[in-house]
Amino acid sequence: MSSTGVISEVFPKMANVILDEDETRKVLCSYRRGQIVDRDSEWRERSPVAPGDRVTVHLYGSKDGVIEEVAPRRNFISRRAPGREGKIMHTIAANLDFVVITSSLHQPDFSPGLVDRFLIATTASQITPLIVINKMDLASPGEYPWKLYEDLGYRCFPVSSSTGEGLNALKETLRGKTSVFCGHSGVGKTSMLSELFGDSVGKTGAVSGATGKGKHTTTVSKLITAGENTRFIDTPGIKEFGLLHVSPKELIQYFPELYELQLRHEPYEHLPRFESYLRIKAALESEGR
Ligand SMILES: Nc1nc2c(ncn2[C@@H]2O[C@H](COP(=O)(O)OP(=O)(O)OP(=O)(O)O)[C@@H](O)[C@H]2O)c(=O)[nH]1
Numbered sequence: 001m002s003s004t005g006v007i008s009e010v011f012p013k014m015a016n017v018i019l020d021e022d023e024t025r026k027v028l029c030s031y032r033r034g035q036i037v038d039r040d041s042e043w044r045e046r047s048p049v050a051p052g053d054r055v056t057v058h059l060y061g062s063k064d065g066v067i068e069e070v071a072p073r074r075n076f077i078s079r080r081a082p083g084r085e086g087k088i089m090h091t092i093a094a095n096l097d098f099v100v101i102t103s104s105l106h107q108p109d110f111s112p113g114l115v116d117r118f119l120i121a122t123t124a125s126q127i128t129p130l131i132v133i134n135k136m137d138l139a140s141p142g143e144y145p146w147k148l149y150e151d152l153g154y155r156c157f158p159v160s161s162s163t164g165e166g167l168n169a170l171k172e173t174l175r176g177k178t179s180v181f182c183g184h185s186g187v188g189k190t191s192m193l194s195e196l197f198g199d200s201v202g203k204t205g206a207v208s209g210a211t212g213k214g215k216h217t218t219t220v221s222k223l224i225t226a227g228e229n230t231r232f233i234d235t236p237g238i239k240e241f242g243l244l245h246v247s248p249k250e251l252i253q254y255f256p257e258l259y260e261l262q263l264r265h266e267p268y269e270h271l272p273r274f275e276s277y278l279r280i281k282a283a284l285e286s287e288g289r
Pocket residue numbers: 134135136137138159160161162163184185186187188189190191192203204205206207214215216217218219235236237238
């Protein structure tokens with residue numbers, strides 16, 4: 001018997017699929033590499049399916065099946081697969097309305113470098129980014145490191161999973177949409193999702209007192225349905241976001257405020273994101289791009 005559904009979690013050679021006909025039913029399905037066409041001429045997929053992929057499955061009994069077909073993606077967000085040689089890409093999630101770039105104000109400190117890399121990737125894949133700054137309960141008066149992004153027109157949500165501050169506005173925005181929550185380990189992605197949608201999300205873990213970094217508590221990305229067509233994907237904290245398809249020469253176009261001045265032959269070195277632009281450019285150059 002064939003059914004349709006959405007990929008929830010991906011393991012080596014297997015994936016959990018949530019069935020359309022009954023969202024409470026998860027089926028563990030096998031997949032084969034060969035059955036999925038290459039989506040990119042330059043980069044090979046680390047895994048043929050990603051959370052959010054729409055699939056047709058053949059069911060064996062009530063709990064097992066095999067993936068027969070993967071539907072073309074509306075969009076997807078990918079990065080260079082970490083720890084792999086060659087042009088291997090890791091698709092974080094597919095068929096998205098929002099990429100929620102999740103950071104914390106402290107523990108760990110707000111990281112504009114990672115925000116900028118995600119903004120480049122969401123621009124390239126034409127997915128709307130939302131910037132969330134969690135742990136606002138740790139703020140000193142007047143702390144406002146995300147102002148720069150608000151001034152550039154991005155939607156920012158300062159929140160606290162601990163006190164609940166700001167969560168209603170975020171929840172309203174996510175209603176009826178599919179969103180992936182990405183960011184460093186320990187910023188509070190799983191805590192926030194549990195506050196927003198209930199306790200079924202997963203384990204949370206303390207940030208190391210010694211390094212101020214998270215301990216990679218979430219280990220596998222997971223799509224969860226939260227009713228009213230609301231879906232979200234919790235992901236493991238990432239250390240780095242290696243960009244695909246962006247050359248050092250084109251990079252400035254992803255910093256529109258710098259690019260605009262460059263086109264007018266005006267100086268732009270004084271703008272806040274100039275340093276970040278230079279750092280990412282140097283990284284791309286060192287990768288030989
Ligand atoms: N002070 C404060 N701590 C928070 C807040 N939200 C989460 N935390 C704490 O931050 C730590 C990390 O939270 P997690 O939800 O596990 O973080 P994560 O982003 O899911 O981490 P990974 O799964 O490793 O990627 C936990 O000890 C939480 O209790 C907050 O709003 N304020």
